[in-house]
Each structure stands twice: as C-alpha cells, then as structure tokens.
Amino acid sequence: MTDVRAANFVAPPGGVMTDEVGVVTGDLTLRSELANDGTVRVLVQYLGADEWYRVTDSPEALPAGSTLDDLHATMLAKLSGAAIDPEQGRANGDGPQPPSG
Numbered sequence: 001m002t003d004v005r006a007a008n009f010v011a012p013p014g015g016v017m018t019d020e021v022g023v024v025t026g027d028l029t030l031r032s033e034l035a036n037d038g039t040v041r042v043l044v045q046y047l048g049a050d051e052w053y054r055v056t057d058s059p060e061a062l063p064a065g066s067t068l069d070d071l072h073a074t075m076l077a078k079l080s081g082a083a084i085d086p087e088q089g090r091a092n093g094d095g096p097q098p099p100s101g
Helices: 068-080
Strands: 003-010 016-018 022-024 027-034 040-046
Touching (some): 003 068, 027 068, 040 068
Antiparallel strands (some): 016 022
16 A cells, blocks of 8 residues: 655746656646655656656655655655745645644
8 A cells, every 4th residue: 555645736947857758847746655665756747637757856765754744745845946844844835834922
C-alpha cells in the first residue's frame, strides 16, 4: 500500500522540470507517494490529465526525521515558489494555521 499526498498549484515562471517530458507549466497537481519499502516518488500532472511525470531531482527517500507531510509541503513550496514557514513545516497559507495571540 502507498501513502499519498496531493495538491493543486500553478507552476511558477519557468515551470517544473520532469524526467519524461521536460518542463511543464500552468495548472498542475503535485503527488507525493511513500511506498511500504520506504521509497518516495514525487510526481506532477497537468490538472485533470491522466499522465504523471516524475519531478527531476526529487528525493527518492524521506529525509532523516521528516514525514511524508513534511516532504510534500516542502516540494509544494519549492515547485510553486511559495515560502516555507519554518515553525509550521509547510508552505505559508497551506492548511490551517494556529490562532495568533
């Protein structure tokens, strides 16, 4: 069984480099997968398309001490051009934020 995270985003100027087709641009879906054997796949597809493409130079295993959620948030921020909130470990604006004050 594979654990999966997915999110839609808009590629930044210059797009996202993939192994299979080169640069993809526009509205995309990011899919981060963690297999039972610990391998990771980070894929993108054009929003609503059937084909998935591996993100070039994406991790093939979770970094030490991180979770699939951490990896997915980091890749989403990197690929979309969003900033990472170091205290929350996710892209700014991605998911619920704790109350302030």
